[in-house]
Amino acid sequence: MTIPLNQAAEFYRALGEHPAADAVILDFDETLWLRNSTEEFLASVRPRWLAAMVLQVLGFIKPWRLLRSGEHYRDWMRVVAVLIVAPWSLWRWRREAARLGPRYLNRSLLEAVRRQHRKSVGVITFGFREIVRPLMDAIDRDLPLTESCSLRHGARLRIRGKAAGLREDIGAERLRRALVVTDSAVDRDLLEASDKGFLVQWPDAHYKQAGLRPLMPFVYLQKVKRPDENYLRNAILGHDLPVLLLSYAVISSKPLVAAGAVLLYVLSFFTAYETGYYENDRLGLLLESKPKVSPNYHSLGRYFSPRFAWSAAIVLAGLSSLLAFESHSWIPDAIGDQGVIGFLAVWAVFVLFLVVMRLLFRWQNVIHPQGRIVPMLGLQVGRVLGYAAILPTTVIGALFCVAHGVSRWIPYLVYRFGGSRKEVPNHVNCFMLLVLFAGAAAIGGDWRDLLTWQSGLIFAYTGARAAKEMLGFGSRLLPLKVRPPESVSEPGRTATSAPADNVDA
Structure with a gap:
């Protein structure tokens, strides 16, 4: 009926x-x-x-x-x-x-x-x-x-x-x-x-879902900016977090406490970083002739509150610093205070790091799209190497962060100059960059600094992810097959009309 x-x-x-x-x-x-x-x-x-x-x-x-x-x-x-x-x-x-x-x-x-x-x-x-x-x-x-x-x-x-x-x-x-x-x-x-x-649907009737203001951390990222990618699981927790744990947490005397601090720092970082994504959409509609903005922006964007996002990020940074300042951060030892001042110093430095990254994101959002490759390199490397401002790491840990950041920047570079970033092998690139960086560090420094159990973990991790990616990419490393003569032709000619002396043997 x-x-x-x-x-x-x-x-x-x-x-x-x-x-x-x-x-x-x-x-x-x-x-x-x-x-x-x-x-x-x-x-x-x-x-x-x-x-x-x-x-x-x-x-x-x-x-x-x-x-x-x-x-x-x-x-x-x-x-x-x-x-x-x-x-x-x-x-x-x-x-x-x-x-x-x-x-x-x-x-x-x-x-x-x-x-x-x-x-x-x-x-x-x-x-x-x-x-x-x-x-x-x-x-x-x-x-x-x-x-x-x-x-x-x-x-x-x-x-x-x-x-x-x-x-x-x-x-x-x-x-x-x-x-x-x-x-x-x-x-x-x-x-x-x-x-x-x-x-009867009455013209003055209106349904408005409650609980959308303000949007909680990661909702804008998941629902508006990257609605089809599950960015929180795949990129943040699946890519960035393992890099940070291997670069910073595993070398701590209290690795579990350090891991908890790193996780909270990551949540704090992306809660503040999300304001850059929101600004990117908002300014894109104002400044770009062909902005790429999700349809969800028009229904959910008005509920995003940068003030709330920053407040939540600062609170999360404080909780993270409570875990980090006694167990892992190098700042309290540097200033000679393991008490409240040491805790406040760690907290303040991390918030300053958030502000610097936000300014870098702002720069990216207001310049020509192709020029954005410059601040984007800083954003991609900074989102992992920047934690060194409060947490100690090693040479191999720092090199791993840089390799990871550059490998994530390369697809953006390809995209901004007209290519497709979907097929770029990120993990293969990361592994190759890490090998190159580690080799250069061994030549120019003490190679024994790289022979540590942390290096073994990092190379095992990057190697495993690269090997998995090679299952799909590896066929492209094999020699091309010789084409049959009848399939080769000059531009403008069909294969059957190509003269014999133009065939590529």
Whole structure:
């Protein structure tokens, strides 16, 4: 059965002819009330960043998928999770509902119903009674909330459907004679259970998802800048983090503590670095004739807050420095203070490193696209070698960072000059650069500095990743096969018309 949309005129005509004794059933969200009650409640939670953090984490892991009727539990889990961390929110909502209820009321609908059917009207919703009832009290205390979900019963009504709930409430025959109006085809069971079901999308109704402001760290990167790459897993945790652990953490006297510090530093770094990606998109739309910006920028970009990103990055840097200043950083020994001053010095130097990288990113974002290869080299090398500003490393560790950064820069160089970076063998390049750098260091210095167990780990790691990549790239290192004479031709001639003395033997 296909249910036609926007039957407003038909609905009002049927309402005028509807017997006063028969029920009128109004959907609540985006019908009687022109907003979604669950989303408006979640948007009202304060502090806003706390709700945003919970909702975005839930949106990432989607725990409702573990349940049999998963999507039915989505809103219930979101509301309950927010109430766990902000239990005062329902109390605060009562005040907000008194203001929002009349503000988003569908007045034309309610007034039309009141004229003839004040005593036979009922309201039904998949929203939660604890959220919807305060809104209805602010609209009209005499309106009965016939069926709704509740926080206690979770998704029970959503699983059963509105028609099943109303049959128990008013009976199947009374439901069949009732006049029903809703905005959503999800209520197909309800529309089909009534002889007078109307699907109307009201022009002033608006659905706005809550919990997107401010975007949490890495959401912009994952959803907007690199929506198809899983950049956090593949590039940051899969490429940069192993390089940093092998270059800095493994040489610590407390390697596990150092590894934890490195991980937090990485999260801090990219939380601040993300502001450069946001600026790249924003300025690209302003400065470039053919900007490459994800469509998600227009829906999510306005929720990104550079101020929040930097605040979060500085806090993460502080947590990282708590782990690093006593166990691994060279700065406290250099200034002769292992106490609070040493900790603050480590923290301050890392924040200064973030600022320098941000300025370098700014430079890249405002210059000609081909000129960007210069700051990009600094960004790619700096995102791994820059940690040496606070953490000790070795010659092989530093060379590994440079090789990694340059290998990641080469595809960008190729791309900016018209080539395709997708087929550039990054790991093979990294391994070759590392061998070259280590060889040059051995010639120009003490080769024994390179014969360490750390060098063995680094060469084993880079060699393994290069070997894996060679499975696809290795065939390109084999000699070309001699082409048969008939396949060779001069420009402008077909193979069959090429003279014999022009054939490449």
